[in-house]
Amino acid sequence: MNRAEIVLETRNLSMHFGGVRAVDRVDFSLSENELRCLIGPNGAGKSTFFKCLTGQLRPTAGDVLIRDVDVTGREPHEIGALGVGIKTQVPNVFEGLTTEENIWISARRWHRSSRARTLTTETIERLQLGDVRSEPVGRLAHGQRQWVELGMVVAAEPWLVLLDEPAAGMTHEETVRTAELIREINRTATLIVVEHDMQFIRMISRRVTLFHEGGILMEDTMEAISADARARQVYLGHRA
Amino acid sequence: MRLSRDFRGTLVIAVCGLAFTLFAPEVLEFFTIITLSQVIGLAILALSLALVWGFGGILCFGQTAFFGLGAYAYAVTATNIGGSTGAILMAILVAAAFAAILGYFIFYGRVSDVYLAIITLTVALILYSLTRRTSGPEYKIGNALLGGFNGTAAPPLNLPGDAGTVLFPEDTFYVAMIALILAYVFCCWLVRTHFGRVCIAIRENETRAELLAYDIRLYKLGIFIIGAALAGLGGVFFCVGVSRVTPDVFSLSQAAVAIIWVIVGGRGTLIGPILATFALHYLTASLGSQALLNANLVLGTVLIVFVLLVPKGVVPSIIDLADIRRQRRVARSRERRLRLRRTRNGNETAGVGK
Ligand SMILES: Nc1ncnc2c1ncn2[C@@H]1O[C@H](COP(=O)(O)OP(=O)(O)O)[C@@H](O)[C@H]1O
Ligand SMILES: [Mg+2]
Numbered sequence: 114m115n116r117a118e119i120v121l122e123t124r125n126l127s128m129h130f131g132g133v134r135a136v137d138r139v140d141f142s143l144s145e146n147e148l149r150c151l152i153g154p155n156g157a158g159k160s161t162f163f164k165c166l167t168g169q170l171r172p173t174a175g176d177v178l179i180r181d182v183d184v185t186g187r188e189p190h191e192i193g194a195l196g197v198g199i200k201t202q203v204p205n206v207f208e209g210l211t212t213e214e215n216i217w218i219s220a221r222r223w224h225r226s227s228r229a230r231t232l233t234t235e236t237i238e239r240l241q242l243g244d245v246r247s248e249p250v251g252r253l254a255h256g257q258r259q260w261v262e263l264g265m266v267v268a269a270e271p272w273l274v275l276l277d278e279p280a281a282g283m284t285h286e287e288t289v290r291t292a293e294l295i296r297e298i299n300r301t302a303t304l305i306v307v308e309h310d311m312q313f314i315r316m317i318s319r320r321v322t323l324f325h326e327g328g329i330l331m332e333d334t335m336e337a338i339s340a341d342a343r344a345r346q347v348y349l350g351h352r353a
Numbered sequence: 354m355r356l357s358r359d360f361r362g363t364l365v366i367a368v369c370g371l372a373f374t375l376f377a378p379e380v381l382e383f384f385t386i387i388t389l390s391q392v393i394g395l396a397i398l399a400l401s402l403a404l405v406w407g408f409g410g411i412l413c414f415g416q417t418a419f420f421g422l423g424a425y426a427y428a429v430t431a432t433n434i435g436g437s438t439g440a441i442l443m444a445i446l447v448a449a450a451f452a453a454i455l456g457y458f459i460f461y462g463r464v465s466d467v468y469l470a471i472i473t474l475t476v477a478l479i480l481y482s483l484t485r486r487t488s489g490p491e492y493k494i495g496n497a498l499l500g501g502f503n504g505t506a507a508p509p510l511n512l513p514g515d516a517g518t519v520l521f522p523e524d525t526f527y528v529a530m531i532a533l534i535l536a537y538v539f540c541c542w543l544v545r546t547h548f549g550r551v552c553i554a555i556r557e558n559e560t561r562a563e564l565l566a567y568d569i570r571l572y573k574l575g576i577f578i579i580g581a582a583l584a585g586l587g588g589v590f591f592c593v594g595v596s597r598v599t600p601d602v603f604s605l606s607q608a609a610v611a612i613i614w615v616i617v618g619g620r621g622t623l624i625g626p627i628l629a630t631f632a633l634h635y636l637t638a639s640l641g642s643q644a645l646l647n648a649n650l651v652l653g654t655v656l657i658v659f660v661l662l663v664p665k666g667v668v669p670s671i672i673d674l675a676d677i678r679r680q681r682r683v684a685r686s687r688e689r690r691l692r693l694r695r696t697r698n699g700n701e702t703a704g705v706g707k
Contacts, residue, residue, distance in 0.1 A: 167564060169560070169564075188563070188568070189560075189563040189564055190563045190564075190566050190567055190568045190569070191566075193563070193564055193565060193566030193567075194566040198564075199564055201560070201564070205558055205560050205561040205564065206558065206561060207553075207554050207557035207558050207561060207562075208557055208558070209553075209557050210553070210554065210557060214550070214554075217550075218550060218551065218554045218562075218565060219565050221547055221550075222565055222566055222567060226547070262561075265561070265565065269565060269566070
């Protein structure tokens with residue numbers, strides 16, 4: 114990997130909760146415009162890893178570098194201000210506000226009022242949320258709530274996007290649309306996507322990182338990982 | 354859009370308020386008008402809590418700390434400089450500055466919601482016991498004796514720049530009402546600005562707001578200070594209405610009734626808590642003149658009834674009801690249209706079949 118292309122890097126990153134080593138000495142790097150998938154069994158530490166990257170958790174040890182700047186221990190809003198967007202695993206939306214208001218809040222962070230309004234309208238169309246534009250998000254179905262959150266991420270026009278299980282609980286069609294959307298986002302942004310759905314991963318990704326017990330077990334194409342005996346045992350085996 | 358509908362509502366309420374301002378002195382007794390200035394001060398306190406708690410999501414149990422500080426700052430300054438205009442500004446400033454310092458430690462220290470409620474209440478109670486202990490002649494700020502639990506005299510309002518011309522109680526009532534209406538319109542405007550909407554978003558989900566790159570500490574501090582400034586202004590009219598300010602402004606019961614007004618009037622609205630203040634004050638005042646029922650007991654009962662039966666408060670429940678009725682009406686008319694179209698289509702098919 115060319116050093117100059119690396120946009121995100123962790124060195125020896127660890128996050129321990131008491132005795133639980135949720136993330137343990139992870140060295141990870143991601144190059145510009147990549148679309149990386151993160152897989153691994155439940156409890157492997159993927160969400161915790163994301164939280165360390167976005168400042169929601171302060172790592173026990175190690176560093177996070179974004180474009181060669183050490184951002185370890187910075188506040189989430191500071192990481193966000195660098196142009197990093199995240200969809201969390203447990204949906205974080207503004208329940209009492211409408212779809213439109215949710216997305217507007219995100220767009221308005223970066224743009225003046227009129228531009229924010231057009232960007233909101235565009236995002237709503239792009240995510241096909243027009244029917245629920247004026248509905249409070251708390252009343253929407255699970256899949257749509259996920260999209261509203263995706264819409265918020267997209268409306269901020271980030272260059273680095275982290276998606277934690279974006280297709281969880283979606284129907285097949287919704288999943289396909291989400292995959293399309295992810296590829297579309299990848300045209301202008303670098304992504305890491307956590308997913309369980311193998312078909313979904315094959316749809317979107319070339320390079321896959323396999324997490325296991327807080328560390329990176331291997332990093333390769335999905336085909337190679339599927340063929341690997343260790344990987345099958347820790348992960349694919351679980352699902353069979 | 355919804356925005357314009359909301360704003361029309363604000364305007365209607367403001368006009369109603371103006372009408373009340375003009376007609377109240379015509380129909381109400383002189384004594385009632387004097388008392389009303391004091392209730393208007395309390396209503397501004399309720400409004401400030403409606404903003405901070407209802408929109409900012411910050412349960413400030415000790416909002417009366419700023420209210421009382423405003424009242425004391427007004428009384429002391431007016432006594433010293435012999436005029437009310439500068440004293441009003443001083444009241445707002447003192448309340449806001451105190452909130453800025455307190456809020457800085459609370460929000461930047463990431464104190465959790467529950468502790469915030471406890472800390473602010475504790476601050477109010479500390480001020481209560483501090484001011485009660487100022488009864489000696491040595492407790493003096495300039496010419497103003499703090500007076501311990503008897504409190505200190507609050508000079509009346511005067512014409513701006515003319516300390517000699519003291520306002521009549523009716524005029525004080527006008528000024529207080531105008532202040533309340535302006536404060537209300539200001540709050541309605543504020544919650545629709547970008548700042549206000551971010552505060553609401555933070556109330557809904559702090560994590561999401563942070564991840565969208567908003568520094569939530571700054572926004573919370575901002576709305577906290579604005580709320581405190583309003584409460585300080587409320588303190589001015591309260592003490593002018595009573596002509597005195599005593600440590601009771603910082604008491605536990607005062608802090609509690611402010612919360613009760615907001616619960617009864619409804620969180621998430623600005624007019625609800627204002628109306629609840631007037632209504633509950635009227636209720637307790639009319640109970641106060643008889644011996645059968647204890648006023649606090651009634652207030653407690655009202656609170657329990659509301660928490661159990663109308664948890665959202667009066668105004669939001671009315672809005673909900675109206676919304677449900679409108680939706681039903683819309684659904685019914687849509688159904689009627691559909692049925693009409695279906696019968697028409699049916700006729701056409703029948704026609705073709707012939
Ligand atoms: N806040 C926390 N406190 C204690 N343990 C935690 C916390 N968050 C996560 N964990 C633990 O860390 C491990 C990794 O969790 P997580 O990152 O959610 O895994 P994944 O997203 O890969 O399913 C799990 O064993 C989980 O129980
Ligand atoms: Mg997870």
